[in-house]
Amino acid sequence: MTLDEIKVVGIAGAGTMGASMAQIFAQYGYTVIIYDAFEAGLERGKHLVEINQASLVEAGDITAEQSAEIKTKLSFTGDINGLKDCDIIVESVLERLDVKQDFWVKAEAVVSPDCILATNTSGLSINKIFANCKDKTRACGMHWFNPPHIVPLIEVINNDETKQEIADTVYQLSLKIGKKPIYVKKDALGFIGNRIQAAILREAVYIVEQGIGDYKDVDGAMKYGLGFRYACLGPCEVVDQGGLDVHHHIATYLWEDLSDAKYPSGEFEAIYQAGNYGVKTGKGFYDYSGDKADKAIEARDAMYLAMAKCNPTGVGEAHGYEN
């Protein structure tokens, strides 16, 4: 399957990620079939499409007419056979290995032998997800970031048998829909983005546990310092700008003082065990009771959209690579 042959995109799982990803493909002219095993999932997916489209129109990213056109390209189904004419399926169902494995065995039996099989797992093993499929050479990871209709990054991850031309097609497809793909060269848990994110979270909760700062201080350090730079430069570029000698020196006394925890613990674990999951439950590290959750999401999207308009492509060209 080459890039030009892809006309029909299947999205499995109409949730937070799937519904949003579907709209982007539709925006770039693809016919999109959204499958979900649950009626409630399909209904939520339709609702999410409406919300996301409204925020894009409000932000002036697309016109009301374009939004109406996008919606005509989307169809929803609760029948897995509805995916049979797809040229690529991007699966975004529940993050459980058994659920994903089961989906892919069923989906592979329905689609053509050329259809590309891609999973949006956050970090499960790509090899394991496709372990029970007959043809693993056409399967890979295609990992998006939330909210996918705004965040540019997509990670393309090979399993041990993925044909490079399949990964290349998924990479090219990502570029075609306005994204910034990167290759992940081997099937490592969490890939690249979520490994870095997990390292930051581990240190953030450790800093609070050690009484070095509270959550607001940690988030402030990130938003107004590190994150400000990271929107433009990656960690390796930041070090090159600041001086490798300086950062090497810091590493020699600081790395040994950082958290090397192997499992979540302390207050982070306690907050989780209390069922406080953040905006979706009205409380996490912060309070989102009443209308604070909706306001926090709206404020987030407004900031992300403004950031996306800056098109932070980095300075790759300055040192000889495209990014």
Ligand SMILES: NC(=O)c1ccc[n+]([C@@H]2O[C@H](COP(=O)([O-])OP(=O)(O)OC[C@H]3O[C@@H](n4cnc5c(N)ncnc54)[C@H](O)[C@@H]3O)[C@@H](O)[C@H]2O)c1
């Ligand atoms: N939410 C994020 O920030 C994020 C970011 C990147 C990747 N992901 C990954 O994307 C995937 C989906 O996450 P989400 O946040 O959209 O979850 P979600 O709970 O919002 O949506 C999951 C959807 O999958 C459906 N579903 C469950 N089992 C199914 C099955 N067997 N067949 C078909 N549909 C099924 C559910 O009905 C639901 O609509 C997960 O693998 C997750 O790790 C999530």
